[in-house]
Amino acid sequence: MSMNGEYLRVTPRELTRALEDPEWLLDLAEEIQDAQEDDDETTPAEARHFTTHQTWNLLDFLLKRSLFPVDIVYGEQLLPEADDWSYGPPRYVTADRVRLAADALTRMTYDQLIQGVDHSELGAAEVYPQNWDSPASLDWARDLFTPLTEFFRAAASDGHALVIWLD
Template identity: 70%
Template sequence: MSMNGEYLRVTPAELDRALKEPEWAWNLAEEILDAQAEGEPAPAEARHFTTHQTWHLLGFLLQRLAFPVDVVHGEEPLTTDHWGYGPPQYLTPEQVQLAADTLHRTRYDQLIQGVDPSELTKAEIYPQIWDSPASLEWASDLFTPLTEFFRGAASAGHAMLIWID
């Protein structure tokens, strides 16, 4: 079974309710994932986004740049209940805006500049596929859509729920 980075855009009112009723938030996430499975909206319009298995690599690369927001795990706990591999966390609308602005100014080639694949192996970055410099390009196809997803959420004033499933 693989581990995937999951994101759900929520309005400030939905975040307030999710903080009071985490089970309601889980049901909302399931409803949105089911509805979105019917058709794949553009990342800027989507309510749900996944970085699939690239979440750990992206987190490692962003942390190296001292990224101001943890866009892989979130900043604040939503609940202690597990939504897969641990509890979900969230970002406030202000944190989403900061992340969106910073992601927009960041290019993927900046993220991988100076990274040796052996660093990823040593850091036990999931999944263990770091056998060549070309493996660093693995997450490049998801970085731009992730940026678009955050920009869409920020422009709508949304918060974000984040979990590993």
Template identity: 85%
Template structure:
């Protein structure tokens, strides 16, 4: 079993309801994930997005760059919520999604990995343990641009974000 970074775009009204009824939120997340499995959607059209196993690498790189929003784990906890996989979900408000989107669009993956050595990732025990060569740093490149597009679309629509590891 692997750990995957999961994202759900929600309207401010849906976020309010989710905070009051986390079971409803989990059902909404599962419903949206199931619907998207049947239809190919672009990151800009999607309500759900996954960074798969790259979440920990992205967390390391974004923290290293002093990224202003925690877009890997979320910023605010749900009150007394069951685990959605590997811990309870957290959320990012619509305003913070906007800040994240604006900041993401100003950076490239190459800028994010600049100066990072693959041995740093091994020493930091970044999941999964695949950091045996310099080329391993490129592993998350194919998900960085879609993640940026996903956040940009969410910000454009005034959406908040629910984030969890599954």
């Protein structure tokens, strides 16, 4: 079984309801994931759910190293009274912080993010899933970085918050 980084766009109204009823949010997340799985043509900008698959820990390492202003891998605030959704309870990022993250993501490239990183640093830091045997392994998250940026930009444009969890 693998650990995947998961994101759900929520409106301010949905976030308010989720803070009061975390079980409702889990049902909503599952409903949206199921609906999107049936639609292969949904772009990251149109999507309400996005996954970074197993690259979440690599992205976290790279973003923290670059002093990224928002925790977009784990989320910033714990969803109160929420049960574990697999590997812990979900967290969220408010709409204002999503906007800040989207702006910061838009101003960087993946090449800038990995600049000066040696693949051996990832092994030493025990970055999941610990397959950092060559310099090329740094490219593992490259194909997800642009879609992640598009997802954040769309969420920011719509005034959405994000719920984040590991599944």
